[in-house]
Amino acid sequence: YQHLYRRYEVIDDYFKSQELYAIELETLLESKNIKFKSIFEIGCGAGGALNYFLKNNYIVGGSEYSGELLNFINNSKLKNFVVSPENVKRYDYDIIFLNHVFEHLDNPKSFLLDIIKKMAPNSKIVLTVPDYSRIDLFRYPGGNLMNYIHIAHKFNFSYLSFKKLSNQLN
Numbered sequence: 001y002q003h004l005y006r007r008y009e010v011i012d013d014y015f016k017s018q019e020l021y022a023i024e025l026e027t028l029l030e031s032k033n034i035k036f037k038s039i040f041e042i043g044c045g046a047g048g049a050l051n052y053f054l055k056n057n058y059i060v061g062g063s064e065y066s067g068e069l070l071n072f073i074n075n076s077k078l079k080n081f082v083v084s085p086e087n088v089k090r091y092d093y094d095i096i097f098l099n100h101v102f103e104h105l106d107n108p109k110s111f112l113l114d115i116i117k118k119m120a121p122n123s124k125i126v127l128t129v130p131d132y133s134r135i136d137l138f139r140y141p142g143g144n145l146m147n148y149i150h151i152a153h154k155f156n157f158s159y160l161s162f163k164k165l166s167n168q169l170n
Helices: 011-031 048-055 067-074 108-118 132-137 159-168
Strands: 038-042 059-063 095-099 124-128
Touching: 011 048, 011 067, 011 095, 011 124, 038 048, 048 059, 108 124, 108 159, 132 159
Parallel strands: 038 059, 038 095, 095 124
Antiparallel strands: none
């Protein structure tokens, strides 16, 4: 779906822009007093967030679905850290991060159950998803529902629906 969204014209620019959400994630985890030394990003795109964490001495790993983006990663210093999803055997990382990936999955609940089976006992899953119920609270989309509607979204979440799913999975 990357091409549907015209997410990037130049992959290098997309890679650089991903550093911003890495900084936001690191800041959020620090504000919650969550210490971590390792992070695995599912759906890491061009790998820009992982590159930020690698530069800051975190242990990194990732998976990506797009062949074009995997090819880009395989020609970078991240080539030994990122694999296609079917090659992930374990998630032995402090943080397993999905940044706007969850809403694209065919079966989100089953996907999470699979991650839980493969992750270390002290790992934490961090997900970012669009929250349709509170779009007015976030800088993007700034209250504009049309910026939330995407053809590639298979599921839409609200704070309450996501909380219910989280409770079902304990």
